[in-house]
Every structure is written in structure tokens, then in C-alpha cells.
Amino acid sequence: MKKVYYNHLNESVYHHTLQNGLRVYMIPKNDFHKVFATFTTHYGSFDQSFISPKTGKKVNQPEGIAHFLEHKMFSMPDKTDAFETLSKFGVNANAYTNFDRTSYLFSGTKNIEGALNYLLDFVQTPYFTVKSVKKEQGIIAEELRMYADYPNQRLFYGLLQNLYQKHPMHVEIGGTVESIHKITAKKLYDAYETFYHPSNMEVVLVGNFDPDAMLKLIEDNQANKGYQYQEPIKRFMPKEPKAIRTAHAEIEMPVVMPKLALGVKLTPASGKDALKKDIALAILMDMYFSNSTKNYQQLLNSRLINESFEYTSIEEEQAFTMAFFGDTVDPTLLKSRLTKMILALKRQKHDPVVFERQKKSTLGSFIMSLNSLESISMGFTNYLANGVSMFEVPEIIESVTIEDIQAIAKDIHPKRIASFVVMPAKSQKASV
């Protein structure tokens, strides 16, 4: 087992890869009561198309299947519910599906060994029947309908749909009520057998435990499960053109004020470079749109934005996006003002004082995020997707230069800006 100590942050990471390919990362923090455990597969809503290792044939699957599979993993062959069993250990269990991964997790203050053993066991026990799939379709359809009522969710995906033509990013992680009805037990097994092999998975433990004892527990648990070597999975991502799908679209919902989303499609990178670009974009946006900037003040004073205004960088595999969201009385005017401000970045001469201040602020915010076991655990898994250990991030922040910021600003193209608007449904017009 390898141990790396990060002096400046006073954190240690233990790492070991098991014989069956499962990667284990442990971050002991013994002044906490809690342990936060995650068991993650690199399988998310992006992975709809792949070569089945069993048959060697290409498989195309319905939208939303990774999320559906996550739900179904909790049904056990003995008719028990894994969620319920975990809660009997006295731990809080959860699971989530992202674009590129599915995580099963629990946090607790006692029975950690038992709960961890069970976490590994239940995720490695697929059990899908025709009947249980049908029942789950009802539950997930209800979940999707609930999301359909969330204007911010519609806004987010609406923007991505306008920006991306082929990239699966424009598809909701949960799929649609229609697509999930195409899911069958057989399809779930196909996905499971491909993506839930230990070599495509990792365990991350953070909190109060002894690393040696935990590693032994995981090794013993995996020893007798008979996993055979599996080749790296071949996945297919459709090739995304540089051009956007459409510059603008609108829908109506029962909201009180119009909502605008505006995004810029940028050139993606991969691995550590992508992470550095992501940080550089975040600093760039802070320099020109944070609440200490002229742009922000102008938009606020002309009453085009309010507290809901936010911006973010969205960095995913083969996709890199600059995005703005906000409620506004005049989406058309806000859109044109924001677009002007964004395009002005291309020829902007950047002030080193502002740059350094925002870099310092980015660093501080990162250190603050190390406060909870949960955010360390989530963050750690997240940065691993870029091949980076979370505690190296401060160095990457330090390494960002004004030239990096400039390069991103130059990548902004007027034809690659899209917007999406949620308008109040007729009967709901706001009176403000």
C-alpha cells in the first residue's frame, strides 16, 4: 500500500490496487467521528454505447439506463432492500448517478466494517426481474416528473441541448419517461456486466478508521468473488461538431419571472489539462462577473439581474462550457448585454492585480471545501476522473497564469453562444 502525505494541507492518502483491478483510496481523519465510504463505477449517462466484453458486439442502450441501474441495485435476490439493510447498520446510505459515474455511499459512526462489507456485496449482487423492472419504471417516472417541475433543471438541460448536437451531455441523466420504458432486465445485465467489473471501479474511504484493517477487509471481501481479468472497456462517444445546435429556444412554465441561461461552447481538453483549463475559466469568470466587478454592478443597477445570477464552468469528457443563469425581467436585453460582455473578453487586457486576487480567492475556497468528509470524498472521486489527486489541486491553481486566462478568452466564438429561456406561463405573469 502506498502512502502520500501532503504537508501543506496536513492530509494523507493511502492507495492500493487489488488483484481484480479494484482501486482503493483511503484518507484517514481520526479526529472525526464519522466514516464516509463510496463505491464508484465509471459508468454514467454518457455511456450509452459500448462493446460488450462478453459478446464482443456493439451495444446501444436507452437514455437513463445508468440511473435506472443504480435504483435497481438496491433490490436483493432475497427480496430485501439494500438501502433498508444499510440503514439497519445505523448508517446513512445514498447513491447518485452523474454524466460519467455512479456512486454508492454511506456515512456512519458505527458498524463501519459490517456496512462496508455489505456495500461491496450488494453492489456486486445484480438481481433484475421483469416484475421489479416494471415497478421501478413507475418510481422513476415519478422522479422524472418531479424534475420536470423544476424550472432550473429545465433551464440547465435546455441550454445544453442548444449547445450540443451529438454529445450525450444534452440528455438528462435520468432519461425520459419514454426512454426508461425501453429498459429491460436483459439490458440491465448487459450494462452491469460491462461496467461493474472491479477494474472499472474504486472505493474511497474518508474519516475515522485504520487503513490497514480496512484494506484487509476489502481484500478479504473481494478474494472469493471469482472476478476474471477484463480488458479496458471500449465506449463510443459520438463526435461533437464545433458548431452549436441552435442559438436560442424558449419554453413556458409556471414561474413568476423569466429565467435566462446563456452558454459558450469552448474547446475541451482532457485529464489534468482539462482541470487546469476548468480552473482558469473559473478565475476568468470571477475576474469579470463576480459581485466585485463592473459588469455585475452594471447589470444589477440596470435591474437586469438579481441575487439568483450565477455563472459556472462545466467541464466534462469532450465538453467544456461557460454558463450563466439568472432570473430576469428582460431576458432579451440581458442576453444581448451579457453576450457583449463575453465577447469583450477576447480583446481584454487583464489586470494582474485582479487576477492575483481572484486566484487567492479560488485557493481559499478550495481549502474551505476540505472541511467536511463528504466534500472531500465527493471531490476526491471527482478529481480522480481527471487523473489528479485532490490535494494536488492547490498547486494546479498556483500554476494558472494570465496567459491561460487569455487563451480561454480567445477561444470564445460569437457563433458558439446559445441561450435558453423559461418564460412564465400566461396565467402566471409576475407583477413585479
Add this chain to the structure above:
Amino acid sequence: MILVDQTKKFKTVLITLKFKRVAKVDEFAFRTLLPSVLRTKTNQYKNRQQFNEKLESMYGASLTSNTNKTGILSIIHVQLKLVNPSLALDHKLFSEGLNFLKEYIYGHDTFNEKDFELEKSLLIEEVVSKENDKTRFALTRLFEEMCQGELYGARVSGTKAQLEALTFKQFKKMYKDFVENDELQIILSGDVDKKDVSLTQTIFPNASFSPMDFLDYETKSVQAVTEVVEHDKISQTKLNIGYRFPIRQGDSKHVAAVLFNAALGGYVHSRLFLNVREKHSLCYYVSSVYDAYKGILFIYSGVDAKRLDLAKKVIDEEVKRMCTERISEKELALSKQALINDLKESEDSQGARQNLIYIQTLLGKTPTLAERIEKIEQVTPEDLLEVGKLLVKDTVYLLDVER
């Protein structure tokens, strides 16, 4: 007195100011608006930009402020979160933070009417847009209907009408009253030492701490269950049910009431979740919450609109079973375990620890973690039946799809 939670566990230092007074409905609008107006400018920071630049230069320190109701109190919380100065290698950071907070609250020889009007309309927009969150909106409506005429039924952030009616002149007068009459309580948390505490006392000589019973005893006797139905363009019906549950924090039955709620709908092992959501697939979320400052319990759920009647029936049955049938030791043990786990977990959160210390000190009771766990262990299935007898259904609020 400054409350201190000294610990090296976290990477941040929290400086929390709490301004408290007994809540009055006609002051809600002012108290909600105040923190944002204070940010627009101070004597030292001439505008919002300068103010926010200062925060950024303190390693992205975050200043959060909000106003809420805790029992009968209205509390304005102001919290500055700093990177632990030793990690930022900047030892002036703590005193810089204190002085910044002082300037934020007290550095206002004048206010600007334009700033006031802007913040006011921004807040009105926020209040109105909160109605977009239908789950939350349906809960607010439940409390308004159930607790008509009680403090609890009033919207804490003030209504649109209350905000619109607030004038600049009134605002200035109320600010003066706030500075003079709110009690300032301060809590420090993180890697702080004695020097930091005395520096805090020097910079805020007006900080004090007087314990008080802040619980909300207002209630009514329920003659018949009120049912309110409203419609909206939504795809899922929100079904909320409110009960009077006249047991409050510190009552001898309090811990049993907490466990009653835990077994009914507080957790994923609870009956509502298992029977309404899992067994019958009637809804996506269903939970119960017990408010021990007020003595009420409520169930909130998002229900498949087509099966609303069945959902209502199943929820009623589950509540009835809790109140009339003795729960097994085994089932109760699950809730105890979950609750104890929560207590321990909250020791790992800097914010939760601060809240706990604050509430405990306010009530003048500071049991240790071990003592609190022991109290939970002592509760019996009979205790749950006893508290169940006190539960009275008051109001059903439905935000339904358009039919």
C-alpha cells in the same frame, strides 16, 4: 461572554454574530432586508464592489447572513468563514475578519436611498420567486392555513406587501433601534486561542449572552380537520398534513416525540418511506418533520396525481398504526441508532456544532453527547404510544395538478 468551540478539526475559522430579539411580524420585512442593505456600502467601503473585493482578498472569505425565526425569537445571523489563518499563512486574517464584520454592521453613518430601494426590490423578487419551488411553497401554505393568526403562520422573510410598504425613513429608524436594542451574541469556532477571544471581546465590547426560554407556546384546540385544496400547473400533487404535537424541547416526553417522528417518517427506514413510497410506489418523496420549538409535526409528500386518494388513505393508516399499536423493540432500535448516529455526525460539522452550542446555552442546558445518547436509549415502545396519544391532525393542504 463569547461562546467558543475550540477545535483543530476544520480548515476554517467561523466568526458568527447573532442579533436576537423577540419576533414581531411587522419587523420581519426590515430584518430580512437589513443584511443586504448593509452590504451595499459602509463608511470605509464606498460601494458594493469595494466591499466584495475585500472579501475576495481575504482568501475568498465568505460572508453569509440571513434572518430566521427560532421559536419566538427573530435572529439575524451573520457569519464570516475564513480559511484557518495558519493554512493561509496569513496571521492577520483573523483580526482583519473581525474588523471587517464590525465595519459591516456598524460602519453606517449614512445610508443611500437608491441602494435601499434596489435591495428592497431585489428581495421582493426573491420572495416572489421562492414560489417557483413548489415543494417549499406548499409547505409555506400549510403553515399559513394551519397557524392562521399565530406567529408560526407568518412568512419569516416578510411578504411582498410588507416589503413594499417599508419606507427608507422607517428603515433608518429601525436600524438605529436594531443597533441599540438587539442582543449581540458571538460564537467563535475553529483553531482559535485565548488571544483571539479577547481580541473579539475588545472589538465587540457589546457582546453578551442571556439565556431565555425561546420556545413557541402559541396553539389552538382543533375542532375539525381543515382541508385546503389549491391548483397549479404542476405534474405532481403536493400533499402536506399538519398535526399539533404539544411536546416541546426540554419536556420530559421530548426525546420520545423525536423518536416517534423518526419511526414514522424521519428516515428511510421509517414507515412512511417504506410503506407509502417503496411498497405502494405512491410518491417520490414522503417525510415527516417534528418541530420541537413549536410542538407541531407535519408530513410532506409529492404524490402521483392519479393515486392521490390512495396515498391519503395509506398515510392516515400509517399514522394511526403509530398511535395505536405498540412498536417493536427492534423497530424502535433502528430509530434510536439513526438518531445517535446523527448526533455524532453533527459533531463533525462546524456549523452544526455551533448551532448546538448556541441553542443549548440559550436554554441554559448543556448535556454532554453521552448524556444525550443515554436519554435516547432509555425511551420505550410504551413511551411512543404515550406521545402518540397527543398527536392531533389539524390541517391538510393540497397543491394539486389542474384537473
